[in-house]
Amino acid sequence: MIAVHGVTREYRRVTALKDVSLDVRPGERLGIVGESGSGKSTLARIMAGLDRPTAGTVTFDGRPLPEVDRRTLRSSVQFVFQDPLSSLDPRMRVADIVAEPLAALRLPGDRAARVAELLDAVGLPPDAAGRRPHQFSGGQRQRIAVARALAPRPRVLVADEPTSALDVSVRVKILDLLLDLAGRMELTLVLVSHDLAAVRYVSERVAVMRAGEIVEEGPDALTDPGHPYTRELLDAVPRLRR
Ligand SMILES: Nc1ncnc2c1ncn2[C@@H]1O[C@H](COP(=O)(O)OP(=O)(O)O)[C@@H](O)[C@H]1O
Ligand SMILES: [Mg+2]
Structure with missing residues (x-):
């Protein structure tokens, strides 16, 4: 893909x-x-077409990214950032924040109805639509960011450290939401995080990065690591429990 x-x-x-080199299937x-500075965000941004490589190629459904028109790419691949406070405009109502990609991409349909559907999908009450980001907790704000990302019905959701700014007690709820949505919406999910427990909780396949390179990749990278660096990373990481 x-x-x-x-x-x-x-x-x-x-x-x-x-x-x-890495495929998203x-x-x-x-x-x-991977640890901070290993290149995870750079790779995620390049995959989503938010940044361009100095060398090498990125293809979407077999077509090189520069040839894929912006509108197709933006509606197909959406991004969720670490800090919902800085990624959500504090002056905007939640309804307008969530509908923003629909307006930007000029997608047809009843926007209010779509917003209501999205708020419900991410577990926010209907009256959230009329409120502003500061009236919500960190976890709820990340739900708003997820709702906005899902608005154009993307096929791929790239979440870059989506739980790293949140209290530990809220992290697993957001990860459960991403898992639930991925299952229900047949979404391809790319979770980028320095938090091994979070990545292990969500991922079917893992790429481990160090200093700008993928040192190991596969379904068992975090359960049966083949590379000494992965073993080092895994040292004393507690497992998340539901
Ligand atoms: N816009 C930028 N300008 C200069 N250096 C950058 C920029 N973005 C990232 N870097 C550098 O590239 C490396 C990888 O960064 P990043 O992809 O953000 O890593 P990670 O997300 O794993 O923490 C780091 O050394 C970082 O300082
Ligand atoms: Mg990063």
Whole structure:
């Protein structure tokens, strides 16, 4: 569905990604894990077409990204960011925040009805529509961000550290929401996090990154690691429980 091949991303002094190749397969839940600065966000942004590689190719359904029109890409691949406070405009009502991609992509249909449906899907009450982001808890704000991302009915949701700004008690609820939505909406989910427990909880397949490279990738990367670095990462990480 999304294929990254031989991708390098250089910033002025830093090589954020070095010759990275990774496929996102339709319907799967893919985890990308690694310590801070390992290149996870850069890879996620490149996959979603929010950033461009210095070298290498990214394809969506077999077509190179520069050839996929912006509207198709934006409605097919949506992004959820770490901090809902900074990703949600505090002056806007939740209804307008959630409907924003529908307006931006000029998608047809009854927007109020779609907003109501989305709020329900992410577990927010109907009256959330008329309120503003500061009237919600961190976890609820991330639900708003997820509702907005789902608005254009994307096929792929890329969530970059979606629980890292949240209280521990709320994290698993947001992960359960992502799992539930992925199942119900046949969504392909890419979860990017430094939090191994979160990635293990959600993902069917995991890519482990270190210093701009994927050191290990597979369904068992976090349960039966083959690389010493993954074993090091896994040291003393508690498992999340429902
Ligand atoms: N816009 C940028 N300008 C310069 N350097 C950047 C930029 N974005 C990321 N980097 C650098 O690239 C490396 C990888 O960053 P990032 O992809 O954010 O890692 P992660 O998400 O795993 O923490 C880091 O060294 C980071 O400082
Ligand atoms: Mg990051």
